[in-house]
Each structure stands twice: as structure tokens, then as C-alpha cells.
Amino acid sequence: MIKKNRIGTIISILIPVLLILSIVNVAYKIILTEFFGVSILLPVFLCPIGFILAIFSYRVDKNIGAKIGIILNVVVFLIPFIWVIGRIM
Numbered sequence: 609m610i611k612k613n614r615i616g617t618i619i620s621i622l623i624p625v626l627l628i629l630s631i632v633n634v635a636y637k638i639i640l641t642e643f644f645g646v647s648i649l650l651p652v653f654l655c656p657i658g659f660i661l662a663i664f665s666y667r668v669d670k671n672i673g674a675k676i677g678i679i680l681n682v683v684v685f686l687i688p689f690i691w692v693i694g695r696i697m
Contacts, residue, residue, distance in 0.1 A: 620662035620677030624684040627651050631687060648688050655685035
């Protein structure tokens with residue numbers, strides 16, 4: 609059976625991976641969708657949740673998955689800001 613902190617680690621890694629796939633889809637128009645703004649704004653709301661889950665998982669059981677979750681969530685959280693600044697300049 610999967611422990612609770614292990615589920616938090618999996619979710620904290622899964623959130624940014626799915627968001628990266630969504631952002632890549634918007635950037636390269638792989639599948640045409642009408643959710644351009646949603647794909648760019650979702651990391652601002654979902655990555656803090658993944659970050660909190662990763663921090664909690666790291667405090668309970670210091671594993672490499674939690675470290676990966678922390679790093680991925682921080683990087684994906686910054687992507688919309690970099691995207692907007694890059695479009696302005």
C-alpha cells in the first residue's frame with residue numbers, strides 16, 4: 609500500500625509535469641485548444657499546492673522525489689512570468 613507522504617510526492621511531481629505538457633501544447637500548437645489563457649495561468653494557482661505537498665513530503669521522509677517536486681514546481685511557477693516578460697520585451 610502506498611503511504612500518504614508517497615502520494616503527496618507523486619502528486620507534487622505530477623502537477624508540474626501536466627502543466628509543462630499543457631504549456632508546450634500552447635506554445636507549439638500540437639492540439640488546437642481554446643484554453644490559451646488557462647494554460648498560462650494554471651501554474652500560478654496549482655504549483656503552490658504542489659510545492660506545499662512536496663515540502664510536507666520532504667519533511668516527513670527526506671526522499672529524492674520530494675526534492676524533484678520542489679524544483680519542478682518552482683520552475684513551472686516561474687514560466688508564466690518569464691513568458692509574459694519575454695512577450696513584452
